[in-house]
Amino acid sequence: MKFLTIDGKAYKSRLFLGTGKYPDLETMQKAHEASGTQVVTVAIRRMDLKDSSSASLLSFIDREKIDLLPNTAGCYTAKDAILTCELAREALATNLVKLEVIGDEKTLFPDNEELLVAARELVKKGFTVLPYCGDDVVLCKKLEDIGCAAVMPLGAPIGSGLGIRNPYNLQLILDQVTVPVIVDAGVGTASDAAVAMELGCHGVLMNTGVAGAKDPVKMALAMRQAVEAGRLAFEAGRIQKKLYATASSPLEGVVQVRG
Amino acid sequence: MVVTVNGKKHQFDEPINIAAVLDRLKIPLETGVAVAHNSSVVAANRMANTDLTDGDSLEIIHATAGG
Numbered sequence: 055m056k057f058l059t060i061d062g063k064a065y066k067s068r069l070f071l072g073t074g075k076y077p078d079l080e081t082m083q084k085a086h087e088a089s090g091t092q093v094v095t096v097a098i099r100r101m102d103l104k105d106s107s108s109a110s111l112l113s114f115i116d117r118e119k120i121d122l123l124p125n126t127a128g129c130y131t132a133k134d135a136i137l138t139c140e141l142a143r144e145a146l147a148t149n150l151v152k153l154e155v156i157g158d159e160k161t162l163f164p165d166n167e168e169l170l171v172a173a174r175e176l177v178k179k180g181f182t183v184l185p186y187c188g189d190d191v192v193l194c195k196k197l198e199d200i201g202c203a204a205v206m207p208l209g210a211p212i213g214s215g216l217g218i219r220n221p222y223n224l225q226l227i228l229d230q231v232t233v234p235v236i237v238d239a240g241v242g243t244a245s246d247a248a249v250a251m252e253l254g255c256h257g258v259l260m261n262t263g264v265a266g267a268k269d270p271v272k273m274a275l276a277m278r279q280a281v282e283a284g285r286l287a288f289e290a291g292r293i294q295k296k297l298y299a300t301a302s303s304p305l306e307g308v309v310q311v312r313g
Numbered sequence: 314m315v316v317t318v319n320g321k322k323h324q325f326d327e328p329i330n331i332a333a334v335l336d337r338l339k340i341p342l343e344t345g346v347a348v349a350h351n352s353s354v355v356a357a358n359r360m361a362n363t364d365l366t367d368g369d370s371l372e373i374i375h376a377t378a379g380g
Contacts, residue, residue, distance in 0.1 A: 073379060075378070096378070097377050098377070100320070101374060103318065103319055103321075103338050103340070111376060125380070127380065141347040141372070144347035144357075146344070262380065
């Protein structure tokens with residue numbers, strides 16, 4: 055299986071995971087291990103000044119094997135997202151950022167105008183920008199032109215588990231964008247991840263689909279296998295769909311009962 | 314002097330810099346923590362040299378679980 059390359063760095067795993075919503079940090083760590091992930095997202099939040107001991111999340115992430123991808127979740131303006139990225143860079147010593155600028159609290163769909171403003175500024179400041187965005191090819195091309203290292207169109211609303219709602223839009227993006235396309239959000243179960251990968255997406259990012267499963271560690275393994283299977287199927291090249299049957303066995307020499 | 318830290322007002326009786334505020338709040342400046350002063354990030358090695366004035370604001374952040 056080919057490696058995924060983002061901004062010059064090659065990743066064997068094409069599955070990016072979140073760190074939120076797990077029953078506990080031990081389960082999260084085991085799920086990360088089972089998934090083989092090499093990139094996990096973290097949120098950037100104000101410290102609880104009454105309890106500064108809550109910094110333990112990072113001690114459950116093996117940074118030798120896993121890159122941190124700080125996100126700008128909860129930001130509704132480019133300004134807030136940019137400051138969050140700058141704080142993340144200072145705190146975590148990484149230029150990688152998952153840029154999300156939310157436009158609507160019910161759907162958590164991105165605000166594309168603010169997203170473009172933030173992406174432009176962050177690329178200028180030297181960040182490796184991975185934007186969570188709508189599944190709109192025009193927008194994705196603009197993000198690529200700005201200099202984003204990948205585009206991360208949603209498969210369905212964040213946390214919805216509805217799967218890949220519009221595979222045709224993803225195909226358009228894959229056809230017209232040259233940076234990696236990573237489906238971010240909406241994956242509910244293994245087949246959703248496989249569908250995204252079979253389409254030719256370069257990776258899948260998920261949080262709730264794994265963390266919210268009854269057995270997150272087992273689901274992490276299922277997602278790993280689905281992403282790998284989907285990618286292999288894409289690389290292998292599937293057969294064309296046909297309306298009618300075509301026999302797999304020779305038509306000649308069929309045994310016939312006399313008479 | 315009043316400084317807003319993570320959205321809450323804190324009273325300080327004498328001039329103070331950012332490193333001293335962190336010390337006062339018992340926040341160890343370790344990996345995973347960063348500070349913005351009036352919406353600008355302050356590098357760790359500049360905190361002891363950055364004096365605060367009345368009305369300033371600080372955001373002290375860390376990485377937490379998220380997707």
